[in-house]
Amino acid sequence: MTLAANKTLVNITRFRQDFPILQQEVNGKPLAYLDNGATTQKPQIVIDTVRDYYERDNANVHRGVHTLSARATDAYEAARHKIKDFINANSEKEIIFTGGTTEAINLVASSYGQSRIGQGDEILISTMEHHSNIVPWQMLCQRTGATLKVIPMNKHGELLFDEFKQLINARTKLLAIVHVSNALGTINPIEAMITIAHQHDVPVLVDGAQAIAHTSVDVQALDVDFYAFSGHKMFGPTGIGVLYGKQELLEAMPPYQGGGDMISVVSFSGTTYNELPYKFEAGTPNIAGVIGLGAAVDYLTNIGLDNIAAYEHHLLDTLTDKAQDIEGLRIIGQAENKTSILSFLVDGAHAADIGELLDQQGVAIRAGHHCAMPVMEFFHINASARASLAFYNNEEDITQFIAALNSSLTLLR
Ligand code: PLP
Numbered sequence: 001m002t003l004a005a006n007k008t009l010v011n012i013t014r015f016r017q018d019f020p021i022l023q024q025e026v027n028g029k030p031l032a033y034l035d036n037g038a039t040t041q042k043p044q045i046v047i048d049t050v051r052d053y054y055e056r057d058n059a060n061v062h063r064g065v066h067t068l069s070a071r072a073t074d075a076y077e078a079a080r081h082k083i084k085d086f087i088n089a090n091s092e093k094e095i096i097f098t099g100g101t102t103e104a105i106n107l108v109a110s111s112y113g114q115s116r117i118g119q120g121d122e123i124l125i126s127t128m129e130h131h132s133n134i135v136p137w138q139m140l141c142q143r144t145g146a147t148l149k150v151i152p153m154n155k156h157g158e159l160l161f162d163e164f165k166q167l168i169n170a171r172t173k174l175l176a177i178v179h180v181s182n183a184l185g186t187i188n189p190i191e192a193m194i195t196i197a198h199q200h201d202v203p204v205l206v207d208g209a210q211a212i213a214h215t216s217v218d219v220q221a222l223d224v225d226f227y228a229f230s231g232h233k234m235f236g237p238t239g240i241g242v243l244y245g246k247q248e249l250l251e252a253m254p255p256y257q258g259g260g261d262m263i264s265v266v267s268f269s270g271t272t273y274n275e276l277p278y279k280f281e282a283g284t285p286n287i288a289g290v291i292g293l294g295a296a297v298d299y300l301t302n303i304g305l306d307n308i309a310a311y312e313h314h315l316l317d318t319l320t321d322k323a324q325d326i327e328g329l330r331i332i333g334q335a336e337n338k339t340s341i342l343s344f345l346v347d348g349a350h351a352a353d354i355g356e357l358l359d360q361q362g363v364a365i366r367a368g369h370h371c372a373m374p375v376m377e378f379f380h381i382n383a384s385a386r387a388s389l390a391f392y393n394n395e396e397d398i399t400q401f402i403a404a405l406n407s408s409l410t411l412l413r
Contacts, residue, residue, distance in 0.1 A: 012311040015303060016392040018043040029362025032397040032404075037182050037210060037341055037388030038366050039232045042296075046236060049295035050288050061287055062261060062278070076287055079294025080277070083242055086297045087227065088218040093247050093276035097285055100241035101209040102132040104228035105176070107243055107280065108205055109136035111253040112226075113174070119145035121173040124202075126151040126159055126188075127378055128181040131371045133207045137176060146173070153378065157184035157333035164193065168200050175204045179211035183372035183384070184333025185316075185341030187215070194223055203249065209233055213390065214312055214339045216305035219244050231289060235390075236296035240289030243280070250276050257282040308391045312340050315389050315398070322402045326409070332375075332384045340389045343370070346405075349412040351385040357408035363401050 016022060019041045024031050033041060053075065059068035061076045080092050089095060098104040113136075117123065123137045127150055134148075141148050149172070151164045168175065175197045180187050190206055197204045203225035208217060213234040219227050226249070231240040245253075255262055255273055259282035264272040273279045300308070319342050323329055328347030345351060355367035366386045369376045376382060387401060 012303065012307055012391050013394050015043075016394065018045070018299075019392055020044060020047070022392060026362045026364070027360050030396075030400065032363045032393075032400045034387040034389065034393065034397060034401060035364045035366050036213075036233075036390040036393075037370070037386060039238070040213060040235045040390050041392070042235055042237070042292075043299050045299055046292050046295045050237060050292040053288050053291050058288075060284055072287055075291045075294070076285070079290045079297070082294045082297045082301075086301060087244055088220050089244055090220060091247055094219075094244055094250065096243040096245065096250070096277045096280040097290055098228075098241045098243050099239055099286070100230040100232070101207060101228045102230075102241075104226075104241055104243035105132055105205065105207065106136045107256045108176075108226050108228075108245070109140045111256045111280075112203075112249070113137075113140040114143070115252075115254055117144055117146050117173045120171060121146040122149050122169070122171045123147070124149045124151065124164075124167055124172050124175045124177075126164075126177055127153045127374050128157065128159070128184060128186060128188075128372065129176075129178050129374070130182055130207065130209065131373070132209075133176055133178055133205075134374070150374075151177075153186075156335050157181065157186045157375075158335045158337075159186075159188055161189070161192075165196060168197060168202060170200070172197075172200060172202045175202050176207070177204065178207040178209075179217075180208075180214065180339055180341075181333065181372070181375070182210045182341065182388075183343055183370040183375040183386070184335065185338040185343065185388075186333060186335035187211070187337040187339055189337075190224070191222055198223065210341075211339075213300070213308075214305075215309050225249055231293040231296065234293075234296055235299060236293035237286075237289040240286045240293050242293075247276065250280070255279050255282070259283045261285075303391065309339070311391055312389055315393060315395075316340055316342065318395065319387065319389070319398050319401070322398060323405075326402075326405065328413075332379055332381070341386060342388075343384045343386045345381060345384055346409060347413075349409055351383040353412055354385045354405065354408055357411060358401070358404050361400070361404035361407070363404045365401075 205226040208229040212229040262282040332343040351367035
């Protein structure tokens with residue numbers, strides 16, 4: 001079935017008009033933005049919300065007695081409420097604003113890790129993690145004497161489930177796993193993994209950076225303990241992200257950073273900490289970022305994550321089918337359950353050269369190791385080219401990409 005033959009799929013494509021940046025030409029060609037895994041573009045409503053905040057309401061939150069501060073605080077807390085509903089958390093106390101996924105994971109590694117993980121303990125991650133979900137755990141292991149264990153994968157880019165079950169044991173103190181791999185597009189079976197981890201009393205952190213804009217996430221249904229994501233990968237501003245954590249876990253964790261807002265009383269004889277979620281939000285937060293993220297969440301909710309997932313599934317199938325017709329093209333990551341990402345190599349052409357030549361034809365992709373060097377090592381490659389989709393991409397983008405790739409390859413090979 002073509003996109004045009006399906007009504008729901010066609011309806012999604014009209015939302016492309018909401019993105020002013022997509023209406024331009026780059027290097028004399030319409031922009032085909034296929035680098036959504038790196039960051040997504042912003043709809044007009046997010047841009048307007050951030051601008052309106054600075055034009056009308058800018059003030060510090062939780063502090064001032066004046067009208068602007070009250071407005072800023074209301075908008076800030078309203079965004080927290082929207083995000084709580086968006087991922088179906090139980091309470092606003094479970095929504096901690098961070099700078100992004102990276103900071104959210106570092107928060108858990110520092111606070112939870114330092115207080116609960118020690119010598120002889122094990123932390124379980126997988127081969128397909130982004131560096132953000134590797135390095136904080138390596139650093140924690142260095143500090144505590146714990147050991148990092150790694151779940152292997154097969155040549156399709158799927159985790160080996162039986163190996164996972166063997167690796168989890170009484171020494172395992174945390175499972176930290178990516179929901180959707182940014183280098184492969186694999187959707188991991190996190191629900192089943194969480195069930196097994198909990199049978200061993202192991203809490204689970206899920207890196208949701210690449211999942212949150214492509215599939216609906218219900219943290220209560222998943223029973224996940226921590227879920228981290230970034231605003232900029234879900235059509236919101238940069239520099240803002242979320243750590244969801246179960247309230248009882250967050251309550252028991254020591255603060256991550258000290259400073260303003262995270263305290264209740266400060267005295268030289270001792271300091272008491274603020275209640276959740278403020279205990280983890282030291283200093284003036286990214287107020288405009290939070291409010292902009294709230295607008296992005298409204299926007300996404302209106303389109304519907306299930307509609308987005310169905311549309312992108314179709315688009316990825318179309319892209320994959322057409323790419324496979326190109327001689328010498330090898331897809332990196334062919335998991336059964338995949339979303340939105342086509343990582344590839346072509347015989348006789350460097351990924352970086354492909355990226356540059358595509359750019360000259362208005363097509364934006366990423367080329368490199370995608371901050372997932374262990375994935376590259378597994379496939380014995382240094383880099384791959386990656387086209388990554390969002391719901392505003394359409395069949396014209398794919399046609400332009402395939403034509404540009406073919407003409408680049410005639411120059412390169
Ligand atoms: N995890 C995954 C799977 C990612 O793709 C990324 C970013 O590409 C991150 C974590 C880090 O996100 P951020 O740089 O927004 O903190």
